[in-house]
Amino acid sequence: MLRIGVLRFVALPRSSSFFFSTSSPKFLNPPTIRAKFASHSRTMAYTTSSGSSSKLLFRQLFEKESSTYTYLLADVSHPDKPALLIDPVDKTVDRDILLVKELGLKLIYAMNTHVHADHVTGTGLIKTKLPGVKSVISKVSKSKADLLIESGDKIYFGDLFLEVRATPGHTLGCVTYVTGDGPDQPQPRMAFTGDAVLIRGCGRTDFQGGSSQQLYKSVHSQIFTLPKDTRIYPAHDYKGFTVSTVGEEMLYNPRLTKDEEEFQSIMENLKLAYPKMIDIAVPANMVCGLQDLSERPAEPVAN
Ligand SMILES: N[C@@H](CCC(=O)N[C@@H](CSS)C(=O)NCC(=O)O)C(=O)O
Numbered sequence: 001m002l003r004i005g006v007l008r009f010v011a012l013p014r015s016s017s018f019f020f021s022t023s024s025p026k027f028l029n030p031p032t033i034r035a036k037f038a039s040h041s042r043t044m045a046y047t048t049s050s051g052s053s054s055k056l057l058f059r060q061l062f063e064k065e066s067s068t069y070t071y072l073l074a075d076v077s078h079p080d081k082p083a084l085l086i087d088p089v090d091k092t093v094d095r096d097i098l099l100v101k102e103l104g105l106k107l108i109y110a111m112n113t114h115v116h117a118d119h120v121t122g123t124g125l126i127k128t129k130l131p132g133v134k135s136v137i138s139k140v141s142k143s144k145a146d147l148l149i150e151s152g153d154k155i156y157f158g159d160l161f162l163e164v165r166a167t168p169g170h171t172l173g174c175v176t177y178v179t180g181d182g183p184d185q186p187q188p189r190m191a192f193t194g195d196a197v198l199i200r201g202c203g204r205t206d207f208q209g210g211s212s213q214q215l216y217k218s219v220h221s222q223i224f225t226l227p228k229d230t231r232i233y234p235a236h237d238y239k240g241f242t243v244s245t246v247g248e249e250m251l252y253n254p255r256l257t258k259d260e261e262e263f264q265s266i267m268e269n270l271k272l273a274y275p276k277m278i279d280i281a282v283p284a285n286m287v288c289g290l291q292d293l294s295e296r297p298a299e300p301v302a303n
Pocket of ligand 1: 066116117118195201202203204205236238272273274275276277
């Protein structure tokens with residue numbers, strides 16, 4: 001598991017309880033990001049009804065053409081107000097950056113849950129507009145990014161952190177980011193499931209190394225084992241939902257409540273058309289966006 005890469009770029013928590021899940025002796029002290037945005041210190045601590053942490057600022061943002069959710073999280077109790085975006089979309093980058101600025105945040109990470117097939121990620125574009133930002137994706141995705149994260153990694157933003165859980169099945173490199181388990185972390189926990197779990201659904205498994213067997217195992221071992229009140233925040237919604245919980249999906253998800261055999265049969269018979277953007281989106285997303293595409297030849301989108 002890679003730790004150092006992630007550690008190099010974190011905004012340090014102020015408490016002495018800063019830790020990483022590794023026992024590796026290769027522990028490097030990351031540079032503390034200083035409060036460049038001190039003039040924005042009037043910004044109040046925003047919270048949502050979903051979390052009891054007064055530290056967490058949380059926003060759910062929507063891109064309507066691809067029905068994609070982008071999530072903004074920040075530690076507003078930290079002097080720097082370090083923030084991250086999960087699954088930004090290229091088309092809504094300006095909106096997201098404006099929001100970050102208006103709220104007085106310092107964006108440190110632009111993260112992906114996986115290589116999306118239906119839209120181009122905003123991570124590369126964000127980096128061109130805010131050069132200090134680091135792009136993040138899983139190592140298993142075989143994509144290009146500043147930080148290639150692995151299962152078990154902890155991604156700190158201020159005193160808060162996200163835990164990385166590998167949830168392959170929709171694609172080989174899918175991960176779920178889960179808010180930390182600890183006294184100062186948001187309660188209930190929040191799981192950013194990408195396309196592994198959608199509300200009352202799940203990601204398709206018919207391309208990009210997808211596997212219904214693997215998806216079933218991932219969800220049941222990595223997501224449905226979280227506390228039942230854990231909030232589920234997916235990367236897409238096609239039905240008008242915004243949030244669910246682990247307990248709710250364990251009871252009512254029409255695919256994932258079935259046994260593995262029935263689940264596989266459902267997934268094999270979805271008969272969904274390929275995403276319209278797939279031939280543009282996948283090669284672009286392998287390099288975190290269209291801006292870097294000339295550096296790497298397009299690869300075929302095979303299962
Ligand atoms: N019509 C859309 C693509 C819709 C689609 O295939 N969504 C994916 C997630 S994005 S690759 C999916 O897994 N859907 C599961 C489902 O049950 O709908 C387009 O053309 O972009």
